[in-house]
Amino acid sequence: xxxxGEGKFFANFDKLFLIGITPDTLSSMxxxxxxxxxxxxxxxxxxITVALIVGAFAERIKFAAVIIFSVLWFTFSYIPMAHMxxxxxxLGADGALDFAGGTVVxxxxxxxxxxxxxxxxxxxxxGKEALPPHSLTLTMVGASLLWVGWxxxxxxxxxxxxxxxxxxxxxxxxxxxxxxIAWITAExxxxxxxxMLGAASGxxxxxxTITPAAGFVGPMGSIVMGIIAGPLCLxxxxxxxxxxxxxxxxxxxxVHGVGGILGAILTGVFCAKGLGGIEPEGYNMAHxxxxxxxxxxxxxxxxxxxxxxxxxIADLTVGLRVSEESERQGLDITSHGEVAYTR
Numbered sequence: 409x410x411x412x413g414e415g416k417f418f419a420n421f422d423k424l425f426l427i428g429i430t431p432d433t434l435s436s437m438x439x440x441x442x443x444x445x446x447x448x449x450x451x452x453x454x455x456i457t458v459a460l461i462v463g464a465f466a467e468r469i470k471f472a473a474v475i476i477f478s479v480l481w482f483t484f485s486y487i488p489m490a491h492m493x494x495x496x497x498x499l500g501a502d503g504a505l506d507f508a509g510g511t512v513v514x515x516x517x518x519x520x521x522x523x524x525x526x527x528x529x530x531x532x533x534x535g536k537e538a539l540p541p542h543s544l545t546l547t548m549v550g551a552s553l554l555w556v557g558w559x560x561x562x563x564x565x566x567x568x569x570x571x572x573x574x575x576x577x578x579x580x581x582x583x584x585x586x587x588x589i590a591w592i593t594a595e596x597x598x599x600x601x602x603x604m605l606g607a608a609s610g611x612x613x614x615x616x617t618i619t620p621a622a623g624f625v626g627p628m629g630s631i632v633m634g635i636i637a638g639p640l641c642l643x644x645x646x647x648x649x650x651x652x653x654x655x656x657x658x659x660x661x662x663v664h665g666v667g668g669i670l671g672a673i674l675t676g677v678f679c680a681k682g683l684g685g686i687e688p689e690g691y692n693m694a695h696x697x698x699x700x701x702x703x704x705x706x707x708x709x710x711x712x713x714x715x716x717x718x719x720x721i722a723d724l725t726v727g728l729r730v731s732e733e734s735e736r737q738g739l740d741i742t743s744h745g746e747v748a749y750t751r
Contacts, residue, residue, distance in 0.1 A: 409421070409487045409488075409491065410450070410487050410490040410491045410494070410495050411423075411435075411436070411437055411446075411450070411490075411491070411494070411495045412424075414496055415491070415497060416492070416497050416498040416501075417488045417491065417492060417497060417498065418487065418488055418491055418497075419491050419495055419496075419497075426444075426447065429443045429444060429447070430443075431444065435567070437494065437495065437496075438567030438568075440567045440568040441567050441568070446567075449564060450490070452560075452561075453490075453509060453512070453513060453561070454482065454486055454490070456513070457486055457509075457512070457513045457516060457517045458478050458481070458482055458486070458517075460513070460514075460517035460518075460521065460660060460664060461478075461481070461517045461520045461521045461524065461660065462474060462521075463521065463657060463658030463659075463660045464518075464520075464521025464522060464524055464525045464656045464657060464658065464660040464661065465521065465524045465525050465528045465657065466657040466658060467531055467657060467735065467738075467739060468528055468529075468531050468532075468729055468730060468735050468739075469524075469528055469728055469729065469730065470726055470727060470728060470729070470730055470743070471739075471743045471744070472722075472726040473719075473722040473723070473726050473727065473728045476718075476721065476722040476725060476726065477524070477718045477719055477721075477722045480714075480717075480718035480721060480722075481520055481714060481715060481718045484714045484717075484718070485516060485520065485710060485711050485714040485715065485718075486512070486516065488710070489511065489512045489516050489707060489710065489711070490512050492706070493506050493511055493512050493703070494506070494512065498706075499511070499702075499703045499706060502699055502702070502703075503688065503696070503699050504699050504700060504702070504703035505620065505621075505624055505675050505676065505679060505688065505696070505699075505700065506620045506672065506675075506703070507562070507565055507576065507619065507620055507621060507622045507623040507624055507675075508561050508562045508564075508565040508576070508619045508620065508622055508623075509561065509565075509619050509620065510616075510619050510620025510621075510668045510671045510672040510675070511620065511668070511672055511703050511704060511707040512707075513619070513668075514616050514619065514664040514665070514667065514668030514671075515664075515665060515668040515669060515672065515704060515707045515708065515711070516707055516710075516711045517660065517664060517711075518660050518661045518664040518665030518668060519661070519665065519707070519708050519711040519712050519715065520711050520712075520714075520715040521656065521660035521661060521664075521665075522652075522654065522656065522660070522661040522665065523711075523712055523715040523716055523719065524715065524719055525654045525655055525656045525657075525661075526654055527716070527719045527723075527728065528728055528729055529655075529729070530654075530655035531655055531657070531735070532732060532735055532736060534655045541605070544604060544605060547605060547608055548604060548608055550608075551608035551611055551612060554612065554615070555584060555611055555615060558580055558584075558615045558619075559577055559580055561619070562576045562577065562579070562580045562618070562619060562622040562623075563576045563577040563580065563622075565622070565623065566623055572623045572686075573623075575622070575623055575626075575627075575686075576622035576623045578627055578630075579618050579621070579622045579623075579625060579627060579629075579630035580615065580618055580622055582627055582630045582631050582634065583614045583615075583617060583618035583630040583631065583633050583634035583637070584611050584614035584615050584618065584634065585611075585614070585634065586614060586630075586631045586632075586633075586634030586635050586637075586638070587610045587611065587613045587614025587615075587617065587634035587635070587637040587638040587641075588607045588608075588610035588611040588614060588638065589610070589638070590610065590634065590635045590636075590637070590638025590639055591606050591607065591609060591610025591613060591638035591639065591641070591642050592606045592607050592610060592638075593638070593639075594638060594639035594642050595642060598642075606642070609641070609642075609645065609659070609663060610637075610638045610641070610642070612663055612667075613637045613638060613640075613641035613642075613663050613666075613667045614633075614634040614637050614638070614667075616637070616641075616663060616664050616667035616668055616671060617633050617634065617636075617637035617641075617667040617668075617670050617671035617674075618630055618633060618634065618671060619668070619671060620668070620671045620672045620675045621633065621671055621674065621675040621678060621679070623686070624675055624678075624679040624685055624686050624688075625675065625678040625679055625683075625684070625685045625686075626678070626683065626684025626685050626686075627684065628683075628684050629678030629679075629683055629684050629685055630678075632678070633670075633671065633674050633678060636670065636674070637667050637670055637671070640666060640667075640670060641662060641663050641666050641667050641670075643666075644659070644661070644662035644663060644665070644666035644667075645659040645662035645663060646662075648662060648666065649661075649662055669704050672700050672703060672704050673697060673700050673701060673704065675700055676693065676696035676697035676698075676699065676700040677693060677697060679691070679696070680693055730742065730743070
């Protein structure tokens with residue numbers, strides 16, 4: 409449905425259950441790699457996008473509701489967005505640039521997470537009790553693994569071991585490092601201290617922001633994008649979060665939403681040849697920026713509507729929220745019968 413044919417919003421069922429794909433067939437989208445490799449690669453994008461959403465409403469949703477929502481949202485939001493941007497659909501045909509998932513993955517998931525956080529309501533004690541991350545050590549380990557894995561997404565999106573893959577790889581280093589430094593600098597100026605949690609958050613903000621631009625902008629462009637992303641996403645998880653009055657547990661919208669929107673729009677700016685980028689044919693900055701803004705707006709509306717309907721269906725079938733007793737005891741125990749740590 410994402411890559412199996414033409415259409416504005418969906419492809420078709422010509423390759424249902426991978427019919428017609430053999431070890432010898434090449435991807436119709438990236439003609440440089442075997443089709444099975446392309447299928448596996450795109451499956452990782454699909455999986456991590458759904459996983460991103462869960463961070464926004466962690467600690468208070470029924471597991472069955474997550475499964476129902478995930479199936480519906482994946483089918484009616486992820487697949488059409490992937491087709492519209494990468495599979496020859498509406499936005500790609502219009503000239504939207506998204507190298508590795510700024511709209512398809514990050515904005516798409518962030519909007520779904522934000523809608524879910526609103527529909528579920530705030531955690532018990534939110535704003536009144538301390539609800540700190542349980543392990544800064546594991547946060548740092550996770551952020552480090554994420555950065556390494558992100559090279560696969562960004563550089564791998566070139567579809568070959570070539571110069572564009574190398575450009576995407578170096579941009580993923582530079583933007584991420586710049587964003588981490590910019591975040592902790594802004595944090596130190598605002599709060600008086602730079603934190604390890606801030607550095608990890610800044611790194612993720614840089615990764616998100618450079619994702620749509622990784623193979624289109626030059627190294628200096630990626631650094632500038634990272635410098636902007638750091639303090640802007642810091643505001644996203646603090647000032648914007650307060651304005652929205654939402655309990656987004658892992659700051660999915662503040663980092664992935666804000667960073668994804670920023671990266672998607674700035675891709676249209678820094679892909680300019682005069683700024684060190686790789687211009688698409690017939691490039692005009694004002695037009696390209698408008699196309700990028702258009703793709704962002706379509707993603708926000710599409711994901712927002714699908715998300716609302718999918719949560720409603722889950723709510724009507726099994727209910728969204730766990731009981732207060734279950735939430736206080738912890739979902740590891742009440743939903744899954746296990747604990748993360750033994751004492």
